[in-house]
Amino acid sequence: MFIVLKNNPDPVQLESLKSWLTSKDIQIHTSEGTTTTVLGLVGDTSTIDIDIIAALGIVEDVKRIQEPFKNANRKFHPDDTVIKVGNTQIGGGNLTIMAGPCSVETEEQMVTVAKAVKASGATMLRGGAFKPRSSPYAFQGLGKEGLRLLSLAKKETGLPVISEIMEVSQLPLFDDVDIFQVGARNMQNFNLLSVLGKQDKPVLIKRGLSSTYEELLMSAEYVMASGNAQVILCERGIRTFETYTRNILDIGAIPALKKLSHLPVIIDPSHATGKWDLVPSTAMAAVAAGADGLLIEVHNDPEKALCDGPQSLKVDTFDELAQKLLAVHGFMQELEEGSS
Amino acid sequence: MFIVLKNNPDPVQLESLKSWLTSKDIQIHTSEGTTTTVLGLVGDTSTIDIDIIAALGIVEDVKRIQEPFKNANRKFHPDDTVIKVGNTQIGGGNLTIMAGPCSVETEEQMVTVAKAVKASGATMLRGGAFKPRSSPYAFQGLGKEGLRLLSLAKKETGLPVISEIMEVSQLPLFDDVDIFQVGARNMQNFNLLSVLGKQDKPVLIKRGLSSTYEELLMSAEYVMASGNAQVILCERGIRTFETYTRNILDIGAIPALKKLSHLPVIIDPSHATGKWDLVPSTAMAAVAAGADGLLIEVHNDPEKALCDGPQSLKVDTFDELAQKLLAVHGFMQELEEGSS
Amino acid sequence: MFIVLKNNPDPVQLESLKSWLTSKDIQIHTSEGTTTTVLGLVGDTSTIDIDIIAALGIVEDVKRIQEPFKNANRKFHPDDTVIKVGNTQIGGGNLTIMAGPCSVETEEQMVTVAKAVKASGATMLRGGAFKPRSSPYAFQGLGKEGLRLLSLAKKETGLPVISEIMEVSQLPLFDDVDIFQVGARNMQNFNLLSVLGKQDKPVLIKRGLSSTYEELLMSAEYVMASGNAQVILCERGIRTFETYTRNILDIGAIPALKKLSHLPVIIDPSHATGKWDLVPSTAMAAVAAGADGLLIEVHNDPEKALCDGPQSLKVDTFDELAQKLLAVHGFMQELEEGSS
Amino acid sequence: MFIVLKNNPDPVQLESLKSWLTSKDIQIHTSEGTTTTVLGLVGDTSTIDIDIIAALGIVEDVKRIQEPFKNANRKFHPDDTVIKVGNTQIGGGNLTIMAGPCSVETEEQMVTVAKAVKASGATMLRGGAFKPRSSPYAFQGLGKEGLRLLSLAKKETGLPVISEIMEVSQLPLFDDVDIFQVGARNMQNFNLLSVLGKQDKPVLIKRGLSSTYEELLMSAEYVMASGNAQVILCERGIRTFETYTRNILDIGAIPALKKLSHLPVIIDPSHATGKWDLVPSTAMAAVAAGADGLLIEVHNDPEKALCDGPQSLKVDTFDELAQKLLAVHGFMQELEEGSS
Secondary structure, eight states: OEEEEOSSOOHHHHHHHHHHHHHTTOEEEEEEOSSOEEEEEESOOTTSOHHHHHTSTTEEEEEOOSOSOSTTBTTTOOSOOOEEETTEEESTTOOEEEEEOSBOOOHHHHHHHHHHHHHHTOOEEEOBSSOOOSSTTSOOOOTHHHHHHHHHHHHHHOOOEEEEOOSGGGGGGGTTOSEEEEOGGGTTOHHHHHHHTTSSSOEEEEOOTTOOHHHHHHHHHHHHHTTOOOEEEEEOOBOOSOOSSSSBOBTTHHHHHHHHBSSOEEEOHHHHHOOGGGHHHHHHHHHHTTOSEEEEEEESOHHHHSOSOTTOEEHHHHHHHHHHHHHHHHHHHHHHHHHO | OEEEEOSSOOHHHHHHHHHHHHHTTOEEEEEEOSSOEEEEEESOOTTSOHHHHHTSTTEEEEEOOSOSOSTTBTTTOOSOOOEEETTEEESTTOOEEEEEOSBOOOHHHHHHHHHHHHHHTOOEEEOBSSOOOSSTTSOOOOTHHHHHHHHHHHHHHOOOEEEEOOSGGGGGGGTTOSEEEEOGGGTTOHHHHHHHTTSSSOEEEEOOTTOOHHHHHHHHHHHHHTTOOOEEEEEOOBOOSOOSSSSBOBTTHHHHHHHHBOSOEEEOHHHHHOOGGGHHHHHHHHHHTTOSEEEEEEESOHHHHSOSOTTOEEHHHHHHHHHHHHHHHHHHHHHHHHHO | OEEEEOSSOOHHHHHHHHHHHHHTTOEEEEEEOSSOEEEEEESOOTTSOHHHHHTSTTEEEEEOOSOSOSTTBTTTOOSOOOEEETTEEESTTOOEEEEEOSBOOOHHHHHHHHHHHHHHTOOEEEOBSSOOOSSTTSOOOOTHHHHHHHHHHHHHHOOOEEEEOOSGGGGGGGTTOSEEEEOGGGTTOHHHHHHHTTSSSOEEEEOOTTOOHHHHHHHHHHHHHTTOOOEEEEEOOBOOSOOSSSSBOBTTHHHHHHHHBSSOEEEOHHHHHSOGGGHHHHHHHHHHTTOSEEEEEEESOHHHHSOSOTTOEEHHHHHHHHHHHHHHHHHHHHHHHHHO | OEEEEOSSOOHHHHHHHHHHHHHTTOEEEEEEOSSOEEEEEESOOTTSOHHHHHTSTTEEEEEOOSOSOSTTBTTTOOSOOOEEETTEEESTTOOEEEEEOSBOOOHHHHHHHHHHHHHHTOOEEEOBSSOOOSSTTSOOOOTHHHHHHHHHHHHHHOOOEEEEOOSGGGGGGGTTOSEEEEOGGGTTOHHHHHHHTTSSSOEEEEOOTTOOHHHHHHHHHHHHHTTOOOEEEEEOOBOOSOOSSSSBOBTTHHHHHHHHBOSOEEEOHHHHHOOGGGHHHHHHHHHHTTOSEEEEEEESOHHHHSOSOTTOEEHHHHHHHHHHHHHHHHHHHHHHHHHO
16 A cells, blocks of 8 residues: 655654554555655555545555455465355366356246246246336336245256345245345445355345446445355456446456456346347357356247336247357367367 | 328338327327428327337428426426425425435434534435445445444434435335435436335435436426325436536526426536535525525534535535525525515 | 427527527427426427527427438438448348457468358458557557558458548558448547548448447448448447456447438447457347347467457357357248248 | 556566666666566656557556646746737737637628627637537638638738648648647647647647647647647537537636646637527636636527528627636636735
């Protein structure tokens, strides 16, 4: 961490700052330039609140050198984290395809879709029981009954399930859910993250609409600092000025997050684009860029049902896509082995 | 609402769509162009999920004409909403100054600051007991004890208090708080909004970092649709590409939100800029643009305390600013009266 | 196009608007709802300025249905445009790799890099002679001499060259350049675009830092409307709130632009990420998503030279990447053939 | 400037970097931490290209301490720049109101509007002869004839004029124009900026749609480094995710730019909001925040003309606004004097 001082800093305040830092076992290296003096701090600065320093009258700017996250940091955990769920593994060279409808609606829908996606190669079933909707007048999901139907489809197919939890009070209903999904709008719901940090079950955290990599990793840090190391990162598109697609898929997040962290990275091309016909190309891109898996919306009959979003694939379109994704993933692995 | 059809739509699916719409009491006006056919829908389209229509194979695009919010809509409630809190009113030509420290720390701090801001003209006291922090290692607020100290400062000064609630389970602790504050990161915590919609106390909702006006008003709609009409909107800066300031204050949000809605609009220049020396100019701008009030961070001694953010004003700087804000507000009102 | 009228529009103004539209051969379909009246316009609305309509006192909103671009529009030109440059083709199933240094520096550098990238499979040489730099104190490129060195490397290797033109007055210097590159900061330099529209040589247009797909296609339209149909679109990253990478590569732009337009789409992963170690993953993603080519910065010795940006690959890293890109492209084509 | 090294940097490369820096008269202070080593550079680092350093294999990150602009920097020029144009001054406590139509159309229009805005208190006339339009099919301005009409209105009223120059070749036509306006889309047209730096006439530079303060000031630096110190900065709204208004007016840019630089700051509320009914509130805000002037679009009869954008004010609405702006400006000055 570096502290850039204002010109002619008050010596009493400067002394007070220095002794406060020293009391925290920080060593101080001073560089005096012609116009600016800079203090270089050496030691464990992760517990120092950067805002505290920046607020001081003698300080012009503070710049952090080390990342503020530890548990999620690749520097301290060089090996990839691999997360076991049922018979499947997330990370470690696998391509995990999580598929299912946006929202759980009927038993027939869930079982039909679950069987279909399993046959296509999906190793996990997704489905929303609690749906965050921007309008209070829109369908908010089946809730408890939705989780029961998910459970039933899990029994029928053996696929582990992932579903979104929106609030701490819903926790008891998630006994049969295998992965907690934290939605983009809840990425900084710190109470929820802390409580999930005390559960013995993986947590998939979706990046917020305008959250930085660092903020996403700090949210992972909330879960990990509370004791749960099984965290999965999910890029689902960010909000920009472009209005043609609902969001913009940040494909560079895959190598960037993998460089910064050891946690698995999953891509959700359905929400990232918001248009089903853009899902295949972006899903292929995600596999080629090294994603550990995909979270894809699939519906048994979007036409007939009059009840699904424009971002879901039909079962047969999904089947074709899944085959290609697995083929490209296999080819990429051969390429990697060939070059190493 | 308009539905733009693809070329040569399947007639069976088109008929099915039309009869579904008719069953919802929607009249359909068809415009057939040379390359596109468009259905104009007349009737109450607010309950129709735009995503359902957009998902159909025969549909190219759907455009909404009417705003999706009703209770918060100026069109149906032409008069400004005025909210009474203790002896003060928010809206209706008043300038409400809410001031206090970012986080509640000690009894001495709270009482000192409360007395000072009251003397300067503030009519409401702010202070954070529960603090949303992006790092799990940062100070998270005093919690229950913080609310007790706020309560104490309220008794000493008679100022009503506003404080942030982060989770439904904290509700019982907020008995003595006069306005619930919903933070920017919780703007789309729909569970929290619905529960606050059942309380008989005003709710101030901060705009999310990358939320549109429509999304902010839909969050207000969540509270109002649950029965609580006492909603206050708060612009606190949005996230953009600019990194010099923490956020960008969207000053145009004041006239825009007042055109779209009848709810009062409060500006938080402290979070919007993140730098105390930019607070005065932007606060003055907010008053000139017609804001109903300001939410300003004030600290008794930011230098000495080593514990406050770079965005707080000192008590004496705040005093000078408050006098100017009230003067400009008075001058603006004279101008308005002169011109009407 | 739809015109949403305000309540109770002035009948004289309404009549004036209608007769103006009719004079432009536009048919008008009126839908009268309970609260809003909407005019649906049928005919060629591409020459109608949407701002003119929106400015009228009786108009609340105007919504366009048809895209405002014609020459670049896939709807009117269903087949992919293929552009021939020397012995190579851009579009039509090829993967065009354009590679070379960020800026042209010395003869030895250019010839060395040109030979190396040709050996690795590149079919076009890139190199900047005129460099747009945000600082007047930074190196602005070798200019005319740079173009001479590019020409020399072209003679040595037979590779066609692409280089950025910044101003109309530079045109005479570009005789031996095979493709004009229009930089992101010049995407809306309409004078330059119009002049390039009168040349008989392909033009590659880079998307502006915060330009929409529609704006990029309208810039292509400037060139095409002036008579030059050989336009290549280039996504090079957009500006967002994220600061870890210089820009965010919008991978969804590939399928989206190909859906909207028939023009080839090239990806520049070097500028999109700004970090050389993120280039390989994002370049692979671009190929998997269906890009027609890549524009990659390569340097012969970034370490030694102390003169290149952090986004360039070394010659040998590029060689390894190029082999993989061509392999993945080949595999993708087999997959496509298998599924069709 | 700080250079953060990677762990265990190659000693040969490190030595090479150090001697290169020393050859540029830079002193190096080394801080060795447990995990990172940092080099603090002392001396004139403004000519060092940050990208060169960042590209080195031994470097993890580079952080700049000093601003890269000099001529525009408040630190080296503490006093406000005041620019004289005809009988009026921009900066130094004045409120300069520049008003006129978006584009010059007819002699009658120009003379009528010019007389009206002068009567309302405007001290400068604006009008576009060359219009940058995103569509090649839209009206591009009257060009040379437009400048002739502007000149005529100038003679009739004595008001100095400001008009946009889009390209170096247009320079000879601007003899009778008093201030060159550089549009937002040309903010980084470095050739144009350099040429304008050699003229003896003020240059108003509009901030690009997604340009940072630093980039705007670097564009000012281009003009100033070429010899022309008469630069005026103009905030005209930035592009964000919000679609309700065309752009977002960054009101904090006023105090921020004035803190960083000594140049005058003008606000264009017409383009910033894109809606004429949001112009008055945002213009008032700009005055209250300390802007040196406003650039406002005014039209003599937007209804009748069918030819103006939705952001222009009518002559009488402008008159009312101008009176209020001058009144608020006067009141603000009294307040400042009272407090100093």
